[in-house]
Amino acid sequence: MRPTARSCAPAICLLLINLCRLPAQAPPPTLNLVIVEGDGAINNVKERVNREPIVQVEDENHKPIAGAAVVFFLPNQGPSGVFANGSKSLTLTTGPDGRAAASAIKRNNLSGQMQIRVTASFAGQTANAIITQTNVAAAAGAGGLSATAKLLIILGVAGAAAAAGAVIATRGGSSSSSTPPAAPPITITAGSPTVGAP
Numbered sequence: 001m002r003p004t005a006r007s008c009a010p011a012i013c014l015l016l017i018n019l020c021r022l023p024a025q026a027p028p029p030t031l032n033l034v035i036v037e038g039d040g041a042i043n044n045v046k047e048r049v050n051r052e053p054i055v056q057v058e059d060e061n062h063k064p065i066a067g068a069a070v071v072f073f074l075p076n077q078g079p080s081g082v083f084a085n086g087s088k089s090l091t092l093t094t095g096p097d098g099r100a101a102a103s104a105i106k107r108n109n110l111s112g113q114m115q116i117r118v119t120a121s122f123a124g125q126t127a128n129a130i131i132t133q134t135n136v137a138a139a140a141g142a143g144g145l146s147a148t149a150k151l152l153i154i155l156g157v158a159g160a161a162a163a164a165g166a167v168i169a170t171r172g173g174s175s176s177s178s179t180p181p182a183a184p185p186i187t188i189t190a191g192s193p194t195v196g197a198p
Contacts, residue, residue, distance in 0.1 A: 030059070030060040030125065031057065031058075031059070031065070031068075031120060031121075031122055031125040031126065031127040032057070032058040032059070032060070032062065032127060033055055033056075033057055033058075033118060033119075033120045033127035033128065033129045034055060034056045034057075034058060034129075035053070035054075035055055035118075035129055035131055036054040036055060036056050036099060037051060037052070037053065037054040037101075038051050038052060038053030038054060038116075038131050038133060039053075039131045039132060039133070040132065040133070041133045041134070042133070042134045042136055043107060043133055043134065043135050043136070044136060044137075045107045045108070045109055045110075045111065045135045045136065045137055046109075046137050048106075048107075050105060050107060050133075051133070052101050052102055052103045052104075052105070053072065053101070053102045053116050053118070053131045053133070054099055054100070054101040054102075055070060055099065055100055055118055055120070055129065055131075056094075056097070056098045056099045056100075057070065057094050057098045057099075057100070057120045057122060057127070058098060063098075064094070064096070064097050064098025064099070065094060065098050065122050066094055066095060066096045066097075066098060067093060067094060067122070068093070068094045068098070068100075068120050068121065068122035069091060069092075069093060069120065069121050069122070070091070070092050070093070070094060070100040070118065070119070070120045071089055071090070071091045071092075071118070071119045071120075072089065072090045072092075072100075072102040072116055072117075072118055073088065073089050073116065073117040073118070073119075074088040074089070074105070074114070074116060075088075075114060075115060075116075076088060078110060078112060078114070079107070079108065079110040079111060079112040079113065079114040079134075079135040080107070080108055080110070080114055081105045081106050081107035081108050081114075082105070082106050083102065083104065083105060083106075084103075084104040084106070090102050094120075100120075102116070107135055108135075109137070110135065111134075111135050111136050111137050112134065112135060113132060113133075113134050113135075114132070114133050114134065114135055115130050115131070115132050116130070116131040116132075116133065117129075117130055118130070118131060
């Protein structure tokens, strides 16, 4: 005897009810990679002055994740450098604060923009970021001048100001070479008071 649609209906309903009662699988956690420091930094390649890139790995609630693997990649060509281990990549593990810092980058002598790629992974999830820095051959705010050149400019400006002050003092502040007459002294004496009608 073949089952009819009427006899199968209760079994199908029970199956659907039981499927609805199964716990929903939670979506995998989202991994966030936040650039904490180093993005937009200007590095002086001659003086080895630079800012280290620091990232923080966070979960979907923006809480730090300890134990995440973070890999920093320096460019293969152009403005770049190597890490202390001599490689163009550095793998670190985040600490309790979820942070990883790529310190001791030895930059090459090429000036220009440098993009540091960063990848973080934890519990099967990955996140990526790019930290952009600029390598220059002189200090950013110095206009390319050495300390000696700056000192000579300051002394030159100060000397010119002193010379201009001396010229003004000898000429009395005017274009005429004649000296103006001295004003007579003012004397105030006490008089006797007068009382009466005006």
